[in-house]
Amino acid sequence: MKLSAEQLIRVEETLKDFVCLIPRYVEVKGNDKLYDMFLSRNRNPLFDMTNTKFWETGLSSNGSKFYGVKKVKDHYIPRKLAMGYIMDALVLNPNMSVNEFVILCKKYASTITLSEEEHNLVTHRAKNTGRPNYEFYESCGIIVEGLEDIL
DSSP, rough: OOOOOHHHHHHHHHHHHHHHHHHHHHHHHHHHHHHHHHHHHHHHHHHHHHHHHGGGEEEOOOOGTTTTTEEEEEEEEHHHHHHHHHHHHHOOTTTTOOHHHHHHHHHHHOEEEEEEHHHHHHEEEEEESSSGGGGGGGGGGGOOTTHHOOO
16 A cells, blocks of 8 residues: 555655754653653644554454454554654654655554454553553453564
8 A cells, every 4th residue: 555645745744844843852852741741742743644544554453353343543652652763763864755754654653453442451551651552462461463573
Protein backbone atom coordinates (compact mmCIF):
# COMPACT_ATOMS: atom_id res chain seq x y z
CA MET A 1 0.00 0.00 0.00
CA LYS A 2 1.21 3.47 -0.86
CA LEU A 3 0.43 6.91 0.45
CA SER A 4 -1.87 8.97 -1.73
CA ALA A 5 -0.64 12.34 -3.02
CA GLU A 6 -2.73 14.09 -0.36
CA GLN A 7 -1.38 11.85 2.41
CA LEU A 8 2.17 12.44 1.22
CA ILE A 9 1.63 16.20 1.43
CA ARG A 10 0.36 15.72 5.00
CA VAL A 11 3.49 13.71 5.87
CA GLU A 12 5.79 16.32 4.35
CA GLU A 13 4.02 19.17 6.16
CA THR A 14 4.18 17.26 9.45
CA LEU A 15 7.90 16.68 8.94
CA LYS A 16 8.44 20.39 8.31
CA ASP A 17 6.43 21.27 11.42
CA PHE A 18 8.39 18.84 13.57
CA VAL A 19 11.73 20.13 12.27
CA CYS A 20 10.67 23.63 13.31
CA LEU A 21 10.04 22.27 16.80
CA ILE A 22 13.58 20.90 17.23
CA PRO A 23 14.97 23.95 19.09
CA ARG A 24 12.08 23.89 21.56
CA TYR A 25 12.39 20.12 21.96
CA VAL A 26 16.09 20.43 22.79
CA GLU A 27 15.27 23.25 25.22
CA VAL A 28 12.67 21.25 27.20
CA LYS A 29 14.33 17.83 27.07
CA GLY A 30 16.06 18.33 30.44
CA ASN A 31 12.89 19.41 32.27
CA ASP A 32 10.56 16.48 32.98
CA LYS A 33 7.41 18.60 33.28
CA LEU A 34 8.04 20.71 30.16
CA TYR A 35 9.17 17.65 28.21
CA ASP A 36 5.97 15.81 29.10
CA MET A 37 3.89 18.85 28.15
CA PHE A 38 5.74 19.16 24.84
CA LEU A 39 5.12 15.52 23.91
CA SER A 40 1.45 15.72 24.92
CA ARG A 41 0.89 18.93 23.02
CA ASN A 42 2.52 17.73 19.80
CA ARG A 43 1.28 14.15 19.54
CA ASN A 44 -1.96 15.05 17.76
CA PRO A 45 -0.37 15.88 14.39
CA LEU A 46 1.19 12.43 14.53
CA PHE A 47 -2.25 10.91 15.09
CA ASP A 48 -3.80 12.97 12.31
CA MET A 49 -1.09 11.91 9.90
CA THR A 50 -1.18 8.21 10.79
CA ASN A 51 -4.93 7.73 10.91
CA THR A 52 -5.11 5.83 7.59
CA LYS A 53 -4.70 2.23 6.47
CA PHE A 54 -1.13 2.88 5.34
CA TRP A 55 0.00 3.01 8.98
CA GLU A 56 -1.74 -0.23 10.01
CA THR A 57 0.54 -3.23 10.42
CA GLY A 58 -2.21 -5.69 9.56
CA LEU A 59 -1.55 -7.49 12.83
CA SER A 60 -4.44 -8.40 15.13
CA SER A 61 -4.61 -9.81 18.61
CA ASN A 62 -6.13 -13.23 19.02
CA GLY A 63 -8.88 -11.61 21.12
CA SER A 64 -9.90 -9.31 18.27
CA LYS A 65 -10.49 -12.20 15.86
CA PHE A 66 -13.77 -13.34 17.37
CA TYR A 67 -17.01 -12.60 15.55
CA GLY A 68 -18.94 -9.70 17.07
CA VAL A 69 -16.01 -8.32 19.05
CA LYS A 70 -15.60 -4.56 18.74
CA LYS A 71 -12.19 -3.84 17.24
CA VAL A 72 -10.00 -0.78 17.79
CA LYS A 73 -6.66 0.38 16.44
CA ASP A 74 -3.96 0.50 19.10
CA HIS A 75 -0.76 2.47 18.80
CA TYR A 76 1.42 -0.22 20.35
CA ILE A 77 3.81 2.65 21.05
CA PRO A 78 1.60 5.44 22.40
CA ARG A 79 1.74 8.64 20.35
CA LYS A 80 3.25 10.63 23.20
CA LEU A 81 6.12 8.17 23.55
CA ALA A 82 6.48 7.87 19.77
CA MET A 83 6.74 11.64 19.55
CA GLY A 84 9.84 11.55 21.77
CA TYR A 85 11.49 8.84 19.67
CA ILE A 86 10.70 10.72 16.46
CA MET A 87 11.97 14.04 17.80
CA ASP A 88 15.18 12.37 19.02
CA ALA A 89 15.75 11.06 15.49
CA LEU A 90 15.03 14.49 13.99
CA VAL A 91 17.52 16.13 16.35
CA LEU A 92 20.16 13.75 14.98
CA ASN A 93 19.03 14.25 11.37
CA PRO A 94 17.17 17.55 10.90
CA ASN A 95 17.54 17.25 7.11
CA MET A 96 15.67 13.95 7.05
CA SER A 97 13.98 13.19 3.75
CA VAL A 98 10.25 12.58 3.52
CA ASN A 99 10.93 8.90 2.76
CA GLU A 100 13.14 8.57 5.83
CA PHE A 101 10.44 10.27 7.90
CA VAL A 102 7.81 7.83 6.59
CA ILE A 103 10.00 4.89 7.60
CA LEU A 104 10.61 6.46 11.03
CA CYS A 105 6.90 7.07 11.61
CA LYS A 106 6.01 3.61 10.33
CA LYS A 107 8.38 2.22 12.98
CA TYR A 108 7.00 4.25 15.89
CA ALA A 109 3.44 5.29 15.00
CA SER A 110 1.84 2.27 13.34
CA THR A 111 -1.15 0.43 14.75
CA ILE A 112 -2.39 -3.07 15.40
CA THR A 113 -5.94 -4.27 15.97
CA LEU A 114 -7.08 -5.15 19.48
CA SER A 115 -10.49 -5.87 20.90
CA GLU A 116 -11.96 -2.86 22.67
CA GLU A 117 -11.72 -4.73 25.96
CA GLU A 118 -8.02 -5.50 25.42
CA HIS A 119 -7.38 -1.90 24.42
CA ASN A 120 -9.01 -0.56 27.57
CA LEU A 121 -7.07 -3.02 29.74
CA VAL A 122 -3.66 -2.27 28.24
CA THR A 123 -4.27 1.49 28.11
CA HIS A 124 -5.17 1.51 31.80
CA ARG A 125 -2.14 -0.58 32.72
CA ALA A 126 0.37 1.36 30.58
CA LYS A 127 -0.91 4.87 31.39
CA ASN A 128 1.67 7.18 32.96
CA THR A 129 4.38 4.50 32.99
CA GLY A 130 6.45 5.98 30.16
CA ARG A 131 6.54 2.50 28.63
CA PRO A 132 5.01 1.32 25.36
CA ASN A 133 1.72 -0.57 25.35
CA TYR A 134 3.27 -3.66 23.78
CA GLU A 135 5.33 -4.22 26.94
CA PHE A 136 2.06 -4.87 28.80
CA TYR A 137 0.37 -7.14 26.27
CA GLU A 138 1.59 -10.38 27.81
CA SER A 139 0.59 -9.39 31.36
CA CYS A 140 -2.85 -8.44 29.99
CA GLY A 141 -3.20 -11.79 28.24
CA ILE A 142 -2.96 -10.16 24.80
CA ILE A 143 -1.34 -12.24 22.09
CA VAL A 144 -0.40 -10.58 18.81
CA GLU A 145 1.30 -13.07 16.53
CA GLY A 146 4.03 -11.45 14.45
CA LEU A 147 4.46 -8.36 16.63
CA GLU A 148 7.95 -9.37 17.73
CA ASP A 149 8.96 -9.38 14.04
CA ILE A 150 8.18 -5.67 13.62
CA LEU A 151 9.52 -4.39 16.94
